[in-house]
Amino acid sequence: MSEETVRGAPVGDPGPDKKIPEEGVHPRGKWANNKEFLLCMTAEIVDLGSILSFPYLCFRNGGGIFFIPYFVLLVFCGIPVFFLETALGQYTSEGGVTAWRKICPMFQGVGIASQVIVSYLNIYYIMILAWTLFYLYNSFKSPLPWSTCDNMWNTDLCHSHLSVFANPHLFQPDSNWSFLNNVTSPDYFEDITLMNATEPLLHGITPEKEFWINRVLRMSDDMSMTPVHWDMALCLLLAWVMCYFCIWKGIKSTGKAVYVTATVPYVLLLIIFFRGVTLPGAGEGLRYYLIPDFHLIFQPRIWFDAGMLVLYSYATCTGVLTTLGSYNKYKYNCYRDCLALCCVNSVTSIFAGFAVFSVLGFMAFEMDVPIYEIAAAGPALIFMVFPRALSLLPGSSFWAVVFFFMILLLTLGSQFVRVESLATVITDLFPRHLRRRGAREILVLVITVVSFLLGLPLVTGGGIALYHVIDMYGSSGTSLLIITGVEIIVIAWVYGADRFYDNIEDMIGYRPFSLLKYCWLFITPLICGFLLLYNLAHMYPLVVFGYAVGTWATTVGGLLMVIPLICIPAFILVSLYKNSQNMTTPSSDLRQAWPHKPILTMCNCVIFKAQGQPNRRADETNEKIVIEELNRV
Known part of the structure; x- marks a missing residue:
């Protein structure tokens, strides 16, 4: 007889997909192997936030001292x-x-709220993929179009910089510089370095910035949402086509696509790292990245940045982790792999910092300016700072292709995993209709078409302002922290931390480290609460390229923030109206291996007693299936 039946008779469905599906309804799929789960999780959590945001926040918050709060x-x-x-x-x-x-x-509204945020991410995050496709296409040109000032989108104020490292033959005492930048003086190059190199960088009048603003974004003075720039719209369409064909067959195609999107970026990052650390000035960049500024450890800002980086980079409160985990087999050891994935993500973030700041150190060396003047985060780092640094390298087109191909795979992997999560959620809500032949492909097509149409305002003259509004308010820290806090409290205090521990032990065969239980009960909710208070006290008006966005941003942003949060109390009221007697009672389909045990205890004291009682019919059926599962294992 199995261990479960000795300690207590299990109640409920002993595992997923044990029921006989209706005619024509396909059973819920599973990962073909453990690698697909690990790679999908890696594709989701190792994204631009891990590669680029961590190094920048580390630099902004005292270098190596940032590791402590992180x-x-x-x-x-x-x-x-x-x-x-x-x-x-x-x-x-x-x-x-x-x-x-x-x-x-x-608390079904918690899940609805997370899917609203995923919908926001699906609409605006893919713009990074569209911009990357545009840059990748232009990376095959020589010279790189963002490295010169003789293009139709450049202004009279544009001023380029010629790299000493890439063109040493031009920087000789007898070289004639009269053909560069309208300079007629044949004097020694040291006479014009400061005048022509640092001035445009300090004032931001560089060809890279003009390419980004005047060619890619084509920002209008009034930030209007017309007209649509059709070349960028085509890039956005291509991005959605790529996403569609990565997931249109469900986890069968998703599990195969991540073999590329989750592994190749590591190869490209390694190439950039080895090139970066061999460049002149790389050591200075790494010094800014790593040398700790100890007095900043007492600043609340460093703890807030570390907390938000952790929650964002680990894709919490979006429902994606829950969806990817749902395709595991019931007896899969997700605890072991979650710890391994967390280590992989953090190590990748730290390693990426070496690659990023070695290149930025080289750029600062070439431009003869302090590195703090060129360090940036978000789209500015991807589409202005890094393209400028790469344009200073010998073989700049090759390095631009490597960099933007890496960004393409990182963004694509995160994007299609989120779309897959949304499609799975909708399918699980309506399984009788959407688990039929051909329904999956149609559902994913509808999601991609609707998301593409909703994203068209982002490729207009005011699209970058709308992008930042959705980024700041739609997936805001406020929403993230509230949803995360509610999730933890529901599992720990309503469902019962001990009962959830029992469920985990039933799945993986042993109980996780007990610290997790007390994190769920006390520590994590308190951390979310403190971070939320700090975030609310330090909210500032949105500024895009030095221009304060109008009141419409606050109105639209407020709506974007309220919509997911209002789902939580709304569904509490719906549940109260429909079935007030069983608002907190788990589904009878869920397997409870030890239904007699208390659902929450602390210090050997029972806080909440057991809720469910076994029935003999379920006991007999579940005992047989559990023994079969254990024999297969």
């Missing part, structure tokens, strides 16, 4: 939330909405 908040906030969401999906075998409906019906 790892503290990773242990006490990031890992507990990451594992909770993944284990929830594996236990329920449901997507990001129906998993919460089964665990605690009154």
Whole structure:
């Protein structure tokens, strides 16, 4: 007899997909192997935030001292939330909405709120992919179009810089510079270095910036949402076509696509790293990245930045982790792999910092300016700073192709995994209609077409302002922290931390480290609360390229922030109206290996007693299936 039946008779569905599906309805799929799960998770969490945001925040917050708050908040906030969401999906075998409906019906709105945020991300995050495609196409040109000032989009104020490192033959005492930048003086190059190199960088009048603003974004003075720039719209369309064919067959195609999008970026990052650390000035860049500024450890800002970076880079509160976990087999050891994935993400972030700041150090050396004047985050780093640095290298077109191909794969991997998550959630909500032959392809097509149409305002003259509004408010820190806090509280205090621990033990065969339980009960909710208070106290008006966006941004941003959050209380009221007696009762489909045990205990004291009682019919059926599962394992 199995261990489960000795300690207590299990109740509920012993595992996912044990029921006989209706005629014509396909059963819910599973990963073909463990590698697909690991690679999909890697594609989701190792994205631009891990590669670019970590190095910049480390630089802005005292260099190596940033590691302390980062790892503290990773242990006490990031890992507990990451594992909770993944284990929830594996236990329920449901997507990001129906998993919460089964665990605690009154908090189904938590799942709905997360899917609203995923919808925001699907609409605006893919713009990075569209811009990257445009830059990748132009990277094959020589010279790079953003490295010169003789293009139709350049202004009279544009001033380029000739790299000493890439063109040493031009920097000789007898070289004639009269053909460069309208300079007629044949004097020694040292006489004009400061005048022509640092001035445009300080004032931002560089060909890279003009290419980004005047050619790619084509910003209008009034930030209007017309007209649509059709070349960028085609790039956006191509980005959606790529996403569609990566996931149109469900996890069968998604699991294969991530073999490329989750592994090749590491090869490209390694190439950039080895090139970067061999450049002149790389050592100075790494010094800015790593040398700690100890007095900043007492500043609240460094702890807030570390906490938000952890939550964003680990893809929490979007339901994606729950969805990816739901395709695991019931007895899969997700605890072990979640810890491994967290290590991979953090190590990748730290390693990426060496690649990024070695290149920035070289750029600062070439431009003869302090590195703090060129360090940037977000699209500015990807589409202005790095293209400028790459244009200073010998064989600049090759390095531009390598860099933007890496950005393409990183962005594509995160994007199609999110779309896959949304499609799974909708399918799980309506399985009778959407698990039929051909329905999956149509659903994904509808999601991509609708998201593409909603994203067209982002490729207009005011599109960059709308992009930053959605980024600042739609997936805001406020929404993220509230949803994360509610998730933790529901599992720990409503469903019961001990009961969830029992579920995990039933799946993986042993109980996780006990610190996780107390993180869920106390530490993680308190951290989210403190971060939320700091975020609310330090919200500032949105500024895009030095221009304050109008009041419309605040109005639109407020709506984007309220819509997901209002789902939580709304569905509590719906649950109260429909079935007030079972608002917190888990679904009977969920397997409870030890239903007699208390759902929450602390210091050997029972806080909440057991809720469910076994029935003999379920006992007999579940015992047989559990023994079969253990024999297969």
